[in-house]
Amino acid sequence: MWRTGWRERLQNLRSLGLELWRDKAGFTGVVMIAALLFMALAAPLLAPHSPADQDLMARLKPPVWSEKGTWNHILGTDHLGRDVLSRVIYGSRVSLLVGAAVVLVAGIFGTMLGLIAGYARGRADNIIMRWIDTQVAFPGLLLALIILAVIGPSLITVIIVLSINGWMVYGRMTRSAVLSVRETAYVEAAEVLGCNSRRVIFRHVLPNLTSPLLTLAILEFARIVLAEAALSFLGLGIQPPATSWGLDVSSGKDYMFRAWWLVTFPGLAISITVLAINLVASWMRLISDPQEREKQFARQMAARGRKHRRKEAAVL
Amino acid sequence: MIKEPFLEIENLEVHFTTRSGIVHGARGVSLHLGYGETLGIVGESGSGKSVTVQAVMGLITTPGEIVAGDIRWKGRSLLGPRGKELLQKIRGKEIAMIFQDPMTSLNPLFTVGAQITEVLRHHMGMNRKQALSRAVELLELVDISAPEKRLGQHPHEFSGGMRQRVMIAIALACEPQLLIADEPTTALDVTIQAQILELMADLQQRLHLSVIMITHDLGVIAQLCHRVAVMYAGEIIEVGDAGDLFDYPIHPYTQGLLRATPRPDEVTERMVAIDGVPPNLISPPAGCSFSPRCRNARDSCCRRPSLVSFGSNRRVSCWCACEAPGVQE
Amino acid sequence: MGRYIIKRLWHGVIVIFGVTIFVFVVTRLVGDPVKVMLPLEATIEQRAAFEKQLGLDRPIWVQFVDFMTALARLDFGDSLWQHRPAMTIVFEKLPLTLELAFLGIGLAFVLSIPLGIVASLRPGGISDRSTIFVSLIGLSVPQFWLGLLLIVIFAVQLRWLPTSGVDTPAHIILPTVTMALPALARMVMIVRSSMIDELNQQYVKTCTAKGLPIYRVVGVHALRNASLPVVTLCGWELIRAIAGYSVVVETVFAWPGLGLTAIQAIEREDLILLQAIVFTVAVIVVFINILMDLVYTLIDPRLKLA
Numbered sequence: 001m002w003r004t005g006w007r008e009r010l011q012n013l014r015s016l017g018l019e020l021w022r023d024k025a026g027f028t029g030v031v032m033i034a035a036l037l038f039m040a041l042a043a044p045l046l047a048p049h050s051p052a053d054q055d056l057m058a059r060l061k062p063p064v065w066s067e068k069g070t071w072n073h074i075l076g077t078d079h080l081g082r083d084v085l086s087r088v089i090y091g092s093r094v095s096l097l098v099g100a101a102v103v104l105v106a107g108i109f110g111t112m113l114g115l116i117a118g119y120a121r122g123r124a125d126n127i128i129m130r131w132i133d134t135q136v137a138f139p140g141l142l143l144a145l146i147i148l149a150v151i152g153p154s155l156i157t158v159i160i161v162l163s164i165n166g167w168m169v170y171g172r173m174t175r176s177a178v179l180s181v182r183e184t185a186y187v188e189a190a191e192v193l194g195c196n197s198r199r200v201i202f203r204h205v206l207p208n209l210t211s212p213l214l215t216l217a218i219l220e221f222a223r224i225v226l227a228e229a230a231l232s233f234l235g236l237g238i239q240p241p242a243t244s245w246g247l248d249v250s251s252g253k254d255y256m257f258r259a260w261w262l263v264t265f266p267g268l269a270i271s272i273t274v275l276a277i278n279l280v281a282s283w284m285r286l287i288s289d290p291q292e293r294e295k296q297f298a299r300q301m302a303a304r305g306r307k308h309r310r311k312e313a314a315v316l
Numbered sequence: 317m318i319k320e321p322f323l324e325i326e327n328l329e330v331h332f333t334t335r336s337g338i339v340h341g342a343r344g345v346s347l348h349l350g351y352g353e354t355l356g357i358v359g360e361s362g363s364g365k366s367v368t369v370q371a372v373m374g375l376i377t378t379p380g381e382i383v384a385g386d387i388r389w390k391g392r393s394l395l396g397p398r399g400k401e402l403l404q405k406i407r408g409k410e411i412a413m414i415f416q417d418p419m420t421s422l423n424p425l426f427t428v429g430a431q432i433t434e435v436l437r438h439h440m441g442m443n444r445k446q447a448l449s450r451a452v453e454l455l456e457l458v459d460i461s462a463p464e465k466r467l468g469q470h471p472h473e474f475s476g477g478m479r480q481r482v483m484i485a486i487a488l489a490c491e492p493q494l495l496i497a498d499e500p501t502t503a504l505d506v507t508i509q510a511q512i513l514e515l516m517a518d519l520q521q522r523l524h525l526s527v528i529m530i531t532h533d534l535g536v537i538a539q540l541c542h543r544v545a546v547m548y549a550g551e552i553i554e555v556g557d558a559g560d561l562f563d564y565p566i567h568p569y570t571q572g573l574l575r576a577t578p579r580p581d582e583v584t585e586r587m588v589a590i591d592g593v594p595p596n597l598i599s600p601p602a603g604c605s606f607s608p609r610c611r612n613a614r615d616s617c618c619r620r621p622s623l624v625s626f627g628s629n630r631r632v633s634c635w636c637a638c639e640a641p642g643v644q645e
Numbered sequence: 646m647g648r649y650i651i652k653r654l655w656h657g658v659i660v661i662f663g664v665t666i667f668v669f670v671v672t673r674l675v676g677d678p679v680k681v682m683l684p685l686e687a688t689i690e691q692r693a694a695f696e697k698q699l700g701l702d703r704p705i706w707v708q709f710v711d712f713m714t715a716l717a718r719l720d721f722g723d724s725l726w727q728h729r730p731a732m733t734i735v736f737e738k739l740p741l742t743l744e745l746a747f748l749g750i751g752l753a754f755v756l757s758i759p760l761g762i763v764a765s766l767r768p769g770g771i772s773d774r775s776t777i778f779v780s781l782i783g784l785s786v787p788q789f790w791l792g793l794l795l796i797v798i799f800a801v802q803l804r805w806l807p808t809s810g811v812d813t814p815a816h817i818i819l820p821t822v823t824m825a826l827p828a829l830a831r832m833v834m835i836v837r838s839s840m841i842d843e844l845n846q847q848y849v850k851t852c853t854a855k856g857l858p859i860y861r862v863v864g865v866h867a868l869r870n871a872s873l874p875v876v877t878l879c880g881w882e883l884i885r886a887i888a889g890y891s892v893v894v895e896t897v898f899a900w901p902g903l904g905l906t907a908i909q910a911i912e913r914e915d916l917i918l919l920q921a922i923v924f925t926v927a928v929i930v931v932f933i934n935i936l937m938d939l940v941y942t943l944i945d946p947r948l949k950l951a
Binding site: 293294297298299301302305 | 333334335378379381
């Protein structure tokens with residue numbers, strides 16, 4: 001695998017791109033994520049105002065298409081006169097940053113532990129698995145809230161707490177990947193011959209692991225974005241004056257009945273982001289499993305056949 | 317044996333749509349079966365044997381489809397909307413099927429008793445008590461001891477051979493006229509195989525069943541079947557009386573098959589394999605499908621031969637046969 | 646059977662203790678209960694006297710032993726906020742949370758079965774694709790936002806339902822729906838994919854060959870086999886509802902259950918009440934886990950509880 005030339009890799013990428021184009025949902029997801037990334041990176045350029053700019057003369061202004069709306073504040077303003085559109089744009093930074101950071105930290109930690117558990121087996125494996133089982137048995141939001149309350153919520157602590165809550169899936173997946181490679185006949189043969197089975201395992205685990213790990217990471221990313229939004233909504237996540245979509249929904253809900261836009265746009269932003277990530281994750285799952293692709297193809301053909309027959313029957 | 321066909325398959329074509337192309341699983345298969353007859357269908361994996369009988373039972377699903385041909389039971393078609401209605405009525409009742417792998421053919425979560433009685437209650441309208449007592453009879457019929465106790469057990473509590481017996485019991489529950497057996501002994505140990513075959517031979521005689529037996533094992537054919545059809549690459553290439561076909565195979569493939577089969581009574585003969593591999597069914601060859609591997613291949617083999625009668629009971633699909641004496645088109 | 650239950654109970658005990666001790670450590674070492682209870686101008690001597698009264702000046706391990714012995718009596722002490730026994734408060738609020746969780750997840754379960762089955766019968770067809778599409782949306786929408794939207798639509802614009810609180814039976818509708826929808830999205834996907842897997846199994850071919858009507862093949866045979874992953878998910882959703890989502894949903898709808906109480910306890914730094922809540926939730930979680938294992942064995946006779 002390491003020896004594929006750059007030409008082959010380019011070709012692989014190209015065929016991957018074609019696959020993506022064919023799957024409209026996956027393609028839409030990728031495009032949306034690219035747009036979001038762009039929005040997050042280019043926020044200072046895109047946002048018409050600074051998200052913290054208060055304009056007490058223009059409080060609770062509705063979006064531009066309503067009666068009292070202005071082009072100055074396309075999506076309206078909140079109770080402090082801050083521009084909703086700018087806050088939505090800047091909010092993407094927090095969500096994407098937290099998502100990426102947690103996936104990295106939890107992913108690296110979990111994968112390492114999973115590798116240790118899979119290689120070492122015996123005692124280390126037992127301890128690690130027990131630890132995972134115990135942590136998994138009690139789901140995280142309540143504990144996360146308490147920890148955050150105690151150590152004080154902030155961007156860093158949110159990342160830490162969500163990582164503590166989220167590393168177990170990576171651990172389990174990595175461990176089972178290592179174990180499944182271990183059980184193969186050629187590794188057994190290598191061990192019998194006295195080869196360093198660890199190197200053999202390592203060489204074969206990584207290729208097996210990259211695809212499902214990547215899909216898992218993407219799914220977790222979606223979950224983390226939702227989790228951070230919920231924490232911020234409850235007041236134990238990102239704190240003002242920083243901008244987070246969840247935080248905006250929370251402050252907006254006090255004015256929900258007269259200023260619907262305060263709650264709607266940040267929430268919409270969260271939903272669209274998570275939807276895009278989920279679309280990409282489904283597409284990835286599809287392409288990494290050839291059986292799934294075959295089934296998908298068969299279903300499309302069958303559906304087309306049924307449609308065709310229905311049309312024929314209608315004509316007759 | 318009354319020889320009027322009561323199952324007729326005519327020019328059956330089955331396609332499977334895959335990403336790599338359309339697989340022609342069955343290409344113009346024609347067969348018929350009479351009352352009380354046992355027909356063996358023999359061929360290698362992928363030759364179309366299972367596809368053919370699954371088409372009879374209406375078990376071809378996405379990505380597969382019957383695209384041409386007809387299947388008739390007692391003169392009435394089993395295809396098309398009317399045919400499907402008829403099929404639903406006779407499946408399990410007049411025609412029954414047993415499959416290759418007894419491990420996965422039974423629902424693991426239901427008791428064996430439940431799986432037998434549901435057929436009885438659905439097709440024969442029996443109530444619970446009647447169905448249970450009939451189920452006991454059926455288990456006795458297939459030589460399962462302590463039937464009352466066994467009815468309450470689940471499939472995982474049975475061994476492979478016993479599970480296949482249960483499958484046979486379920487198949488015979490409503491006294492079908494035709495039993496289709498798709499490689500019923502392939503997944504079993506040799507000793508168990510023998511037992512099951514003996515059971516089937518016994519039942520066939522006692523109940524005057526017609527049987528279609530699919531197998532890749534010529535020995536099974538020899539033991540049970542009156543007639544044999546040899547399939548290759550989705551088509552029937554030779555069909556005739558079992559003993560006769562084994563003694564005088566005409567098609568080169570059949571000859572090759574027989575030569576490749578070990579025979580205990582002819583120890584000195586070497587086993588000869590057939591060179592090459594079966595063709596890819598995604599783009600099946602336009603001519604005779606066996607010609608790439610055939611020793612007698614000639615120019616005429618680039619056209620696809622049809623089944624021609626040879627003698628009173630043999631039909632062969634081969635240009636060589638066409639030219640031999642005694643052939644009638 | 647007995648041995649298995651004991652093993653699971655033992656694991657459960659570890660979880661309960663693990664969680665409770667964790668909270669104990671975190672709150673005692675990092676939190677400061679005294680600060681909450683005394684006015685800001687309290688002097689150092691007043692503080693010290695108070696600490697002594699609460700027993701917080703003793704070494705941590707002594708506190709721990711005391712804590713554990715009290716735990717055995719289910720005595721967490723008095724809530725710092727409401728000045729009455731913490732467990733009493735917990736028992737008051739618990740039924741409301743359980744009601745919401747069971748109703749919500751129950752609704753999701755009941756709806757997911759027919760929707761998932763219909764989608765699985767013609768994969769790639771219209772009902773399948775629309776089910777997947779709607780589920781994806783359901784999975785992507787944050788639950789708190791969904792609740793707020795439902796309030797705006799049904800309570801404000803249409804005025805069909807009340808906005809929050811517990812007074813009338815109608816009050817439970819919106820919170821239940823909010824609890825149910827994300828779970829429904831996840832469950833439908835699992836029902837659908839399990840059913841598709843089961844419908845491809847050999848025994849389904851056998852059932853079809855037996856001439857059984859399709860509603861029996863799908864609804865009795867395939868469904869029973871497909872239900873195992875669904876039951877797993879259901880139990881998991883229940884647990885997450887009680888230990889997680891309830892906090893969010895109850896906050897949005899001002900539903901006075903354990904979740905809302907937990908948030909209020911956090912705001913008021915009432916660590917004693919928090920410990921009691923966490924302990925109770927842990928016990929319930931363990932209980933549900935064990936219950937699920939028992940349900941599996943009812944469904945699948947191959948599972949032996951040895």
